[in-house]
Amino acid sequence: MTQSKAHFEFKDIHVEVEGKEVVKGVSLTINHGEIHAIMGPNGSGKSSLSNALMGHPNYTITSGEARLDGKNLLEMSADERSRAGLFLAFQYPLAIPGVTVANFLRAALKSHRGKDADMSDFRKLLKAEMSDLSVDPSFATRYLNDGFSGGEKKRVEILQMSMLKPKMALLDETDSGLDIDALKTVADGINRYHNDQNAILLVTHYQRLLNYVKPDFVHVMMNGQFAKSGGPELALKLEESGYDWVEKEVLQKAEV
Template sequence: MTNNLLNISNLKVNIEGKEILRGVDLQVAKGEIHVIMGPNGGGKSTLGYTLMGHPQYEIIDGNIEFDGEIINDLKVDKRAKKGIFLSFQYPEEIPGVTVEEFLRTAKTSVSGEIQKIIPFKKLLKEKMNQLEMKEEYASRYLNLGFSGGEKKKNEILQMSILEPKLAILDETDSGLDVDAIRIVAEGVKKLQDREKSIIVITHYNKLLEYLQPDFVHILLDGKIVKSGGLELAQEIDKKGYENIRNEFSNK
């Protein structure tokens, strides 16, 4: 019996007729943190959106198995209810909807249980304190006028409230200063347990130093071409992707 939460096999994905993912294989066990790195245009965000079920991303071959079920044809809302969460690289601003209203509605939708106002306020306050977010953020319109760091913290707050089985973080550390990266990393670590897994898409090592991932994968030209530990990310930081590109092209 496998302990894998996610099994991706030979995943090939088109966007508007162009093949972006060219046969991705990835296994994520329960409780693991995996990092996806690679140059721009390699397919990192495409992988995240495909896992979440974005309708513009067409699976032309391969399978995504999540928690023992093939989910290739599941809609986004069904995947969310099964426990998949995607944080956006560029979170949307939603005027007229407060952070608290949005999160309470989302929690109700995903869990299938109506969230009573007072218990939810208590939960929200607790999670915001963990992320060192001021209480007044709860009453602000979602992401409206938020700094880049505030938007990213808000994504982690959403993840903390929804408690997904699999969290996919797309460039969550982009644009953050060192203190904000630490706070975000601590928030992510608090979510992780033996049943929950995390995929982090990133260019930066600083977040990884805090997270201490189990595996680092290099996604190059639509395929995962190399996997390792934190030392692989450190190698990329020093030498870039050229050596790996040459190594891959010679195979």
């Protein structure tokens, strides 16, 4: 197997939801240690892209390629993609009544490692990670996301990421619904996780998370396509001027 330098790459991805094409051919290459951000207005297809890459049953990838460390992700089921090192922090994490946070994480770790974690090691790890993310220890025995506030759900998504230590993390609107303190806590968690062996793709509507988690590259998504790519300065410009100017640029290009 030839391994390209690229850590995570996808090419010409098309995604359909209920028969309608919502992602119309996007490509991206992410190298080890990089942080990329996809920004865009609501309905631009950025959440559809991240859900489809993870293998959500409602999002069908009709054509394209996606590889993680050279392995073809699109041949894998969602659980195989996870075990291959892909992670998606959900925009709207579902409640799973009757399944505690601790049991859920233990089952997830077991599936990743192929064996049960030692109980006391697991408890120690969970306790430390929860403390770092300012998640109350009582959450371990609560049912997953059941009755959690928006901010608590997002913190527990990042908790899952820090426990599973994926090679590639897709973070879908992880900043939405967070107050400023929670935003900082979550951003600290993301920064602690990040190193030169993994990579992050942030999907976000607003620039504010990018004040704390610094992207190397920013891509603007509109109407299911990448309209523009640039460095972190692009995010700031979007924050100041909104998305309209990008749209105009795209239209002008189309006219030329």
